[in-house]
Amino acid sequence: MRDLVRNKFVRGAYALAVLALTVNALRLLSPRLKGQEAGQIRSVPYSVVLQLTTHKASGESSPVVAYVTQAVRSDGSFALRIQDIPHGQLQRILNFADGKKVTVNDTGNATTTTFGTPGTAVNWQRDPSSNCLRSLAGQPMASYAEILDGEEMVSGYRAVKVRAPSQGATWWFAPDYGCAEVKSVFSFPDGQSTEKELVSLVPGEPSPDLYAVPANYREMSYSANALLSEPPGKSVNPSCARKLAQMDASYFAHRSR
Numbered sequence: 001m002r003d004l005v006r007n008k009f010v011r012g013a014y015a016l017a018v019l020a021l022t023v024n025a026l027r028l029l030s031p032r033l034k035g036q037e038a039g040q041i042r043s044v045p046y047s048v049v050l051q052l053t054t055h056k057a058s059g060e061s062s063p064v065v066a067y068v069t070q071a072v073r074s075d076g077s078f079a080l081r082i083q084d085i086p087h088g089q090l091q092r093i094l095n096f097a098d099g100k101k102v103t104v105n106d107t108g109n110a111t112t113t114t115f116g117t118p119g120t121a122v123n124w125q126r127d128p129s130s131n132c133l134r135s136l137a138g139q140p141m142a143s144y145a146e147i148l149d150g151e152e153m154v155s156g157y158r159a160v161k162v163r164a165p166s167q168g169a170t171w172w173f174a175p176d177y178g179c180a181e182v183k184s185v186f187s188f189p190d191g192q193s194t195e196k197e198l199v200s201l202v203p204g205e206p207s208p209d210l211y212a213v214p215a216n217y218r219e220m221s222y223s224a225n226a227l228l229s230e231p232p233g234k235s236v237n238p239s240c241a242r243k244l245a246q247m248d249a250s251y252f253a254h255r256s257r
Helices: 003-028 222-227 239-255
Strands: 046-055 064-073 078-084 091-096 100-105 110-114 147-155 159-166 169-174 179-186 191-204
Touching: 046 179, 064 179, 078 100, 100 222, 110 222, 110 239, 147 169, 222 239
Parallel strands: none
Antiparallel strands: 046 064, 046 191, 064 078, 078 091, 091 100, 100 110, 147 159, 159 169, 169 179, 179 191
């Protein structure tokens, strides 16, 4: 019985973790900000790996449910890789400086590709000179308020603490390393939370493998790609279904130049 309860907790923990990661991923894919010509990208290249755990309101913590890799190239291209530990799945989101965006399902051998305006990487990368509160384009990073809450040392790195009270989110960014995320906490109304903690931070150009898209992967819509990671016959909840429908509409409008 104890193992059954723990397995249910791990599954619930993973669901919370995916929700928190999806919120961030959708921010990267969303055309919320108008494209601005970069002129010259001032990105600081780095690769950071964080481990994701969840915490119940009672204080009980899950094992590590995912490893999250975030990387930025000097041209502004961004890569997010999520390694799902409980289910053995691997997915990536790639935002290239030329406007190409690819969701890569490395477990299902599938891609979802759209094309946007070149030179918009400055819109979704944080500017170290603003204490990581604004983008390299000088704009707020989100439609909701983000607040600077001082500096702390996190795993040996100087970090600015940024809170978004309306989202229950707190991030710690390293301004000396291009605002690399070194820690974050998402708190939910039911008292549960997800936490990302630093595993490694490597300055310099990321591994090319993070950005590689195999030529033999199948191209498909967001919804078809997402369903590859779900058990056969499992239904998608209405909220996710609506979001996927919106993303599919964007996919069919922007899948070619």
